[in-house]
Every structure is written in structure tokens, then in C-alpha cells.
Amino acid sequence: MKSEPDLARQPDPDTLTDEQESLKEFFLTSNESFRVEAPPGSGKTHLLKHLLLDAPHPQLVCMFSHTAQQTLARRLMVSPEPTPHRVTTFHSMAMKLTEVCWEVLGFPSKPHHIHLNEPPVTAEDEFQPQRIAARRARATFTYNDSLYYLLQVLRRKLFRLRYPALLVDEYQDTNAVQWAIIEALMAQGPQRLVLLGDQHQCIYQFLSAQADHPLAEGLTVKRLTYSYRCLSRVCELASYLVGEPFRGNPGGTVQLHHFQRVGEFCERATRLLRTREARSAAILCRTNRMVDDVRAYLAANRIPVAGKTPPLAVSFWSHPAVTWAIDFLENPLLRWPTALPYLSLSQGFRTLEAMERPPATLPSEEAARAIQFARAVQSMHDAPTVRDSLELVDFLLTFPADWVDFIHTLKTQTGQIRSHADLLRLRDTKIEPYKSPGVEVLTIHASKGREWQHVIVDAGLPANAVWAQQKFTAYVGVTRAEAFVDVLCPYFGNSWDIDHFAFD
The missing domain is CATH 3.40.50.300 (P-loop containing nucleotide triphosphate hydrolases)
Structure with a gap:
């Protein structure tokens, strides 16, 4: 590493x-x-x-x-x-x-x-x-x-x-x-x-x-001429863009890339995310449409996208699987005489899985969904880096978006769910949004005031970088990075007038 x-x-x-x-x-x-x-x-x-x-x-x-x-x-x-x-x-x-x-x-x-x-x-x-x-x-x-x-x-x-x-x-x-x-x-x-x-x-x-x-x-x-955020290599590129020099501590990595279509941009960004092993990462785009395209590509390739999850959705609590699970766990002795009052949520779902025929009130496909959900809640763990969180993606992508948000929220703010009492308590408690792990995808304009260790910038600069507004936008994107910055630019048949930055 x-x-x-x-x-x-x-x-x-x-x-x-x-x-x-x-x-x-x-x-x-x-x-x-x-x-x-x-x-x-x-x-x-x-x-x-x-x-x-x-x-x-x-x-x-x-x-x-x-x-x-x-x-x-x-x-x-x-x-x-x-x-x-x-x-x-x-x-x-x-x-x-x-x-x-x-x-x-x-x-x-x-x-x-x-x-x-x-x-x-x-x-x-x-x-x-x-x-x-x-x-x-x-x-x-x-x-x-x-x-x-x-x-x-x-x-x-x-x-x-x-x-x-x-x-x-x-x-x-x-x-x-x-x-x-x-x-x-x-x-x-x-x-x-x-x-x-x-x-x-x-x-x-x-x-x-x-x-x-x-x-x-x-x-x-x-x-002021010193940046506490950006290492010197990042400061060099930012200074080049606007012609105003400022300094930072030695270190950092800068790479410039060309791309010809959105799909190629997404492919390169995905490879770069897996290469850097950064503590925090973001892809900064010029437009909201580009943000949507990148998010869709990352989701299709099972790379977790970070963000603030919404409070618990009403649709979750009204879901047939959850409704049945709460009802079953509130009254275990009425449904299975051998069940104990302290039956845990995961034990209850395992009992449901073992039945030859699920209750008439719960379709079999929803019973399977409920079982998967219980296992996900029990297996959720902290993911301090982007790469660690990749291990959870294959499993979590089988759930609807609001269920995934719910799982993240439960683990981050409440820990494991041990019993039906925990579930009922959560149903009546407002859980605030929180920042989930993964790469963040947002516009450059929305990134002001933020910083990440690794930033991938959709610069959109023409080859000679003559447009002041585009240079300023790229400058803002680049200076969100602490140590690693990858700038992806559309290819117009020629290159920037830069001789000391690396190209792909």
C-alpha cells in the first residue's frame, strides 16, 4: 500500500x-x-x-x-x-x-x-x-x-x-x-x-x-501566499492556471489526462479511484448532468457513492417485510410456541427462512428480501476508506436505495440491532442524516469550502486554456485536493502549453 x-x-x-x-x-x-x-x-x-x-x-x-x-x-x-x-x-x-x-x-x-x-x-x-x-x-x-x-x-x-x-x-x-x-x-x-x-x-x-x-x-x-490545504505539487498546477503563485508543503501528485467522451471519463475516473487508495475522494464535474452520468456509471460498476442519507423513509416502515417482522417479533409466542421472548431479529428471520411456507400475509419474495435485509444489518461494519467500502457493494446493491440508506444509518448512529425492541425504538426516533463512506460526486460550484485527499476534476478546458472563466472553474476544482489531483480534459487534437506536469 x-x-x-x-x-x-x-x-x-x-x-x-x-x-x-x-x-x-x-x-x-x-x-x-x-x-x-x-x-x-x-x-x-x-x-x-x-x-x-x-x-x-x-x-x-x-x-x-x-x-x-x-x-x-x-x-x-x-x-x-x-x-x-x-x-x-x-x-x-x-x-x-x-x-x-x-x-x-x-x-x-x-x-x-x-x-x-x-x-x-x-x-x-x-x-x-x-x-x-x-x-x-x-x-x-x-x-x-x-x-x-x-x-x-x-x-x-x-x-x-x-x-x-x-x-x-x-x-x-x-x-x-x-x-x-x-x-x-x-x-x-x-x-x-x-x-x-x-x-x-x-x-x-x-x-x-x-x-x-x-x-x-x-x-x-x-x-496571503501559503496554502495549509494543498501540497506543493497541487499548488503548482493551481498557480499555473491563474498566474498567481502560492506555496504549500512539499509533496503531492498531479496527473493530466485527455478524454473524448463521457464514458471514457468515467472509465478513467474509476481506475484512478482504485489506484490512489486515498482516505477521502471526490469527482468534481462542471454540470449537474455530468454528475448524474458519473453517479450512474459508478453505481453500475458497483463503486459506492458517498453523500448524506435522508432520514428514515416512511416507505421502509410500511414495507410488508418490515411490517410482518415487527408484528412477528412483538408476539413470538403467538406464532411459534417454542420461541422465546428475547428472540433476536436475526434469529426471527432465520426461523422465517426455515419455514416451508411463509405466512399468507407476506409473499415469499418479500420474505427473502426481509431475510437479506436482516443479514445486511448484522454484517454492516465501518468503512474508513473508499476501498474498504467496496467489499459491501455487491451485497448492498440488491436493496432499494432507501433500504441501503437505512442500513448505513442504523450502523453509524445506533450500532447493531439486537432485538425487536431496538427496531421499534428506531421507528419512533428521528435519525438525522449522516455522511456515508464512498467517493463523493458533485459539481465544482458545490465543492467550495470542501476538501478531499484525492480529487478528480472534469476541467472542460480547451487545449490552450485561454478562457478565463473555465480556468477559474478548474482552479477551484484543483484546489479542493490536499495531495492527489487528476485533471481530465476533453481532447481537441493538441495539448496544453505545460512541460512539467505529467500526462497520460
Whole structure:
């Protein structure tokens, strides 16, 4: 077995590197606005935590997502004193203010939020007020509407902010209306603006993201140059894609491949997964359609695909085999006088298997399914690596998808099922989703904020790699990898202008 390479050292939670310390000193001693360009895995959230812990005054921090907000809030809890800083997201701020200022905003009554999938608001038509007028008359608003209302509240100066600085995380993902909100916030109180992010990770153009907004372009630029996530070989390829060098610990493996059709991509990815023996692995695709194709191929070739399993499905508990098993195990003495009250689930199914004729209430094929299910539950074991979990695939693929999820959930969160009492307890207990073992398959856009030891990237780059947007997307995919990265590109008859990366 290949030895696992040393991963880039993680930042000490109590210390900063020299370049991070220099940035913190600049933040604390200067009143100047600035922008921090930080490559993936450079400890940006770690730096942000220390900036806030040492800041003498409360700061307003806008994070890109609720997950990022919660992560920073947890890290700030190391301080014995409650944090005075306001850590929020644009949408969280907007939702709260919309519900508080509904009369001023023209709602006939207190509004309620409705779920409606719509394209993001844009700058071309002043954030499309006509689109939300009908909903406002019904006292409803959507997720994207709330940003428009937040902007109206700020422009009317209904609140006065008492924060000396506004810090915005992942600034490259900020869209038109959010930039307008930043401008409105800066007009009300904060004297300085601090942006943190990486302009090369601006891949959400379909959400109107603007990394080159004039507000960002006019700021002094500070840089972090070291990645705690990626080993140096991965950093080399990522730096080549965007022309911005950054470093990592020595080590790592990079391989470039050409493919001509989706089937060939899947075949190569399958071989690479079996070769690397990585602790964690992911296949990152450009489109949802490619994700579906890859998932289907992996399933057909019996390679487990990881993901979050849903809570126990109602269809499982209503299944005839399960219904009969629970009924039988609740009343063993009524069906078999020799059965003992402490009859285990597996013993009960073995008794069922031994019968010449199953009960009339349970078709024979469902009885066989129930027996298989019981054996799977009893034989399930932890699978810490992708290769270990391959041993279970032949057996688990005989079950419907919701049964497989159920088996994973039982073993991970409850251990073995010893008796009918355990089964009944589970029926009445909500079991939360969990991350199952196996390779993860998702889009590059959905992978931001994640990392794996081995990543296979559907780069989709043309041979000369001239399209900036495609290069940025490939850059994001590559920098999800800690140690191993395989980049698969469509073949156009010529090759990249690269002389020091390996080709297949």
C-alpha cells in the first residue's frame, strides 16, 4: 500500500504566521480600507478570527453563507467574554430587517417568507421592483426579495450603524445588489471596508457575482501566499492556471489526462479511484448532468457513492417485510410456541427462512428480501476508506436505495440491532442524516469550502486554456485536493502549453 503523504501543516489555533501577523498589525494600527487576496486553504477564516478577537471595537462582519457564519461564530467562542462583533450574512440581515420594518416598506400586514425559485436580482432594472410588487400586496416576500428591501431600508437611513469597520468575506461572490448594500452600509457609519477572498474563485457568474466591482478594485491589496490545504505539487498546477503563485508543503501528485467522451471519463475516473487508495475522494464535474452520468456509471460498476442519507423513509416502515417482522417479533409466542421472548431479529428471520411456507400475509419474495435485509444489518461494519467500502457493494446493491440508506444509518448512529425492541425504538426516533463512506460526486460550484485527499476534476478546458472563466472553474476544482489531483480534459487534437506536469 502506498504511504500517505504528509499533509500541509494546519494553522495553530492560537498563533499566526508572519504574513498573517503582518496583516493583523495593519488592521489594528491603520484606518485604511484594504482587500485581502487569499488562496484556497490559506487560513483566511483563521486570520479573520484573530482580527476580531484583538479588535478594540465591535466590528460588522458579513459572511457569504450561513455555514461560514456559524464556523466563524464557533471559533470566536474561545474568548471567555461574549463577542461584541456582529457576524451575519446579507440575507440574514435582510430577512430580519424586512420583518421589522414591514410598515415602512409598504406591506399591508406583517409579511411572511415564501419559497420560490427565481433568478437573482440584478442591477439592470434597479433590482426588479416590479417583480416583487404583486407579492408585497399579498404581504409575502422571497429570499431574493429580502435583499431589495434591505437596500431600501438602508437608503432611507432608518438605522444608524455603530461599527467602525465592515468586513466582507468571499467578496468575489458578491452580486450587484449586495455591492449596492455594501455601499449603503458604508454611507451610514463604518469608516473602513475590509474585503477577504480570492478573485480567481469568482465562478458564480450565473448569480451575478462581480469580483471586479469598482469598490474592490480601488482598495489596497494585501496577500496571503501559503496554502495549509494543498501540497506543493497541487499548488503548482493551481498557480499555473491563474498566474498567481502560492506555496504549500512539499509533496503531492498531479496527473493530466485527455478524454473524448463521457464514458471514457468515467472509465478513467474509476481506475484512478482504485489506484490512489486515498482516505477521502471526490469527482468534481462542471454540470449537474455530468454528475448524474458519473453517479450512474459508478453505481453500475458497483463503486459506492458517498453523500448524506435522508432520514428514515416512511416507505421502509410500511414495507410488508418490515411490517410482518415487527408484528412477528412483538408476539413470538403467538406464532411459534417454542420461541422465546428475547428472540433476536436475526434469529426471527432465520426461523422465517426455515419455514416451508411463509405466512399468507407476506409473499415469499418479500420474505427473502426481509431475510437479506436482516443479514445486511448484522454484517454492516465501518468503512474508513473508499476501498474498504467496496467489499459491501455487491451485497448492498440488491436493496432499494432507501433500504441501503437505512442500513448505513442504523450502523453509524445506533450500532447493531439486537432485538425487536431496538427496531421499534428506531421507528419512533428521528435519525438525522449522516455522511456515508464512498467517493463523493458533485459539481465544482458545490465543492467550495470542501476538501478531499484525492480529487478528480472534469476541467472542460480547451487545449490552450485561454478562457478565463473555465480556468477559474478548474482552479477551484484543483484546489479542493490536499495531495492527489487528476485533471481530465476533453481532447481537441493538441495539448496544453505545460512541460512539467505529467500526462497520460
